[in-house]
Amino acid sequence: MKLKTHIDGFDEILKGGLLKPSAVLVAGPAGSGKTTFCLQSLFNAAKNGESCIFISMLVESPSMIIRNMSQYSFFDNSVIESGNLRILSIGAGIIEKGDFAIFEFINDVIHKYKPSRVAIDPITILDHITSTFDEKELQYSQKRSFVINLFSEFEEWNTMLVMTGEMSENSIANSPWAYMVDGIIILGQEYCASNIRRYLNVTKMRGTDFSNGKHGFKMTSDGITVFPRFMPVPVTSDIESGNVSTGVNDLDEMLGNGLLQTSATMIASSAGCGKTMLSLQFIANGVLNKEPCLMISFEDNLKELAKSVSGFGLDLEQYHTEDLLRHIYYPQGEICPDELAIHIKKIIDEIGVKRILIDSISGLKNVIPDPKQLETYIFSLIKYFKNNNITSIFTYELPEILGDVKIPDSSLPFIMDSTIIMKNIEIDGQIKKSIFVLKMRGSKADNAIKEFIISDRGFEIRDLFAESD
Numbered sequence: 001m002k003l004k005t006h007i008d009g010f011d012e013i014l015k016g017g018l019l020k021p022s023a024v025l026v027a028g029p030a031g032s033g034k035t036t037f038c039l040q041s042l043f044n045a046a047k048n049g050e051s052c053i054f055i056s057m058l059v060e061s062p063s064m065i066i067r068n069m070s071q072y073s074f075f076d077n078s079v080i081e082s083g084n085l086r087i088l089s090i091g092a093g094i095i096e097k098g099d100f101a102i103f104e105f106i107n108d109v110i111h112k113y114k115p116s117r118v119a120i121d122p123i124t125i126l127d128h129i130t131s132t133f134d135e136k137e138l139q140y141s142q143k144r145s146f147v148i149n150l151f152s153e154f155e156e157w158n159t160m161l162v163m164t165g166e167m168s169e170n171s172i173a174n175s176p177w178a179y180m181v182d183g184i185i186i187l188g189q190e191y192c193a194s195n196i197r198r199y200l201n202v203t204k205m206r207g208t209d210f211s212n213g214k215h216g217f218k219m220t221s222d223g224i225t226v227f228p229r230f231m232p233v234p235v236t237s238d239i240e241s242g243n244v245s246t247g248v249n250d251l252d253e254m255l256g257n258g259l260l261q262t263s264a265t266m267i268a269s270s271a272g273c274g275k276t277m278l279s280l281q282f283i284a285n286g287v288l289n290k291e292p293c294l295m296i297s298f299e300d301n302l303k304e305l306a307k308s309v310s311g312f313g314l315d316l317e318q319y320h321t322e323d324l325l326r327h328i329y330y331p332q333g334e335i336c337p338d339e340l341a342i343h344i345k346k347i348i349d350e351i352g353v354k355r356i357l358i359d360s361i362s363g364l365k366n367v368i369p370d371p372k373q374l375e376t377y378i379f380s381l382i383k384y385f386k387n388n389n390i391t392s393i394f395t396y397e398l399p400e401i402l403g404d405v406k407i408p409d410s411s412l413p414f415i416m417d418s419t420i421i422m423k424n425i426e427i428d429g430q431i432k433k434s435i436f437v438l439k440m441r442g443s444k445a446d447n448a449i450k451e452f453i454i455s456d457r458g459f460e461i462r463d464l465f466a467e468s469d
């Protein structure tokens with residue numbers, strides 16, 4: 001039988017929850033969220049009417065635990081008053097008396113309250129216990145039998161046991177606890193660019209399936225929220241055929257009749273060449289056709305974006321208030337990628353998004369600096385968009401201002417359906433802006449290199465050697 005942990009997002013990773021009975025270790029360094037993990041789960045289970053017990057080993061007194069937990073929204077004093085959640089502590093007096101005294105304390109508690117779940121925080125205090133009878137520290141084999149006996153007691157009473165251990169991800173593999181427990185959940189932290197990211201990783205779970213890898217999580221006044229790892233899923237829905245205007249008629253013509261619906265396009269240009277402006281025309285065209293749109297920006301806020309196209313007669317801020325346009329903005333890349341994916345999916349469901357702009361892939365790199373992970377993430381986004389019949393544009397900043405086009409993330413054009421390049425070129429000592437379609441899957445595109453200008457009417461495309469008006 002499985003019991004839900006009641007930690008947002010985590011039961012999805014565990015395909016339902018943790019087995020009862022089982023003994024699971026939650027391991028992580030100081031401040032990684034272990035105590036919060038246990039109590040969030042127990043408070044929520046107690047609210048559902050279960051009998052739950054939290055045993056603090058030596059570290060914090062029950063009153064201190066209650067004070068620390070009362071800041072969280074899952075805290076509910078009524079479950080403590082009703083006795084559904086009991087917060088107890090094994091103090092120094094019992095620990096010093098050694099193995100028998102500890103066993104007796106836990107045994108009494110289980111017999112008396114018959115809890116469906118128990119948390120012990122931290123179990124690693126038992127690494128240094130003595131024998132009650134000869135007052136010597138237990139040998140390794142004695143410690144092992146003590147812990148195994150303790151676990152069988154919980155198993156016999158059909159109790160789910162969650163224990164915490166203060167240990168790093170590297171040290172856990174060689175720890176004797178790793179062999180003795182049924183499951184291991186690691187709570188870790190890592191630096192990502194200039195942000196600290198928390199992650200959760202299930203490395204062992206006997207007798208049940210789980211989703212592997214590092215899943216991002218955050219801690220807020222609601223406690224822990226886990227974001228299941230965003231992974232590519234095959235395209236299963238029937239892809240709608242049809243064409244979607246870019247918002248620039250001449251560019252639609254170059255593309256053979258606009259973009260294909262449900263396709264993913266990369267618009268690459270050097271800084272300041274106009275990729276955001278062009279993409280905004282695509283979004284505005286969608287909104288004017290009453291197609292809900294989503295923009296994800298890492299560089300400009302909505303006001304800045306709206307200002308850049310206001311001269312074209314487009315009012316992004318107005319569209320935003322009409323709820324035909326949503327905007328997600330993370331200037332410092334301070335969001336975890338798995339959370340961003342959930343945010344995007346939620347908006348897609350809420351307003352039935354038809355067009356998406358990600359501006360830019362270079363900004364997304366602040367969220368996911370690792371090139372391989374970035375590629376998998378973009379690939380997963382594209383698959384998700386296709387399954388939801390969405391046409392997407394990803395902008396990409398080219399490093400060169402002038403000269404040959406080099407795309408450092410060379411695999412990106414392969415995962416896109418179309419690639420449009422905009423670059424500065426020098427003609428007769430003058431810089432002109434050029435645009436061409438590098439690749440167009442499933443349609444016949446024009447191979448010509450054209451010139452474009454951005455006027456108060458928006459994008460205008462013309463032949464490169466045409467005389468200017």
Ligand SMILES: Nc1ncnc2c1ncn2[C@@H]1O[C@H](COP(=O)(O)OP(=O)(O)OP(=O)(O)O)[C@@H](O)[C@H]1O
Binds near residue numbers: 030036222
């Ligand atoms: N309201 C909150 N918003 C965001 N983070 C919070 C909030 N409250 C606590 N935290 C974070 O929670 C962490 C402490 O959680 P917790 O006590 O569960 O960790 P722990 O792993 O049990 O730590 P220890 O090893 O010290 O026992 C700290 O890193 C703290 O920054």
Ligand SMILES: [Mg+2]
Binds near residue numbers: 034035036
């Ligand atoms: Mg703790």
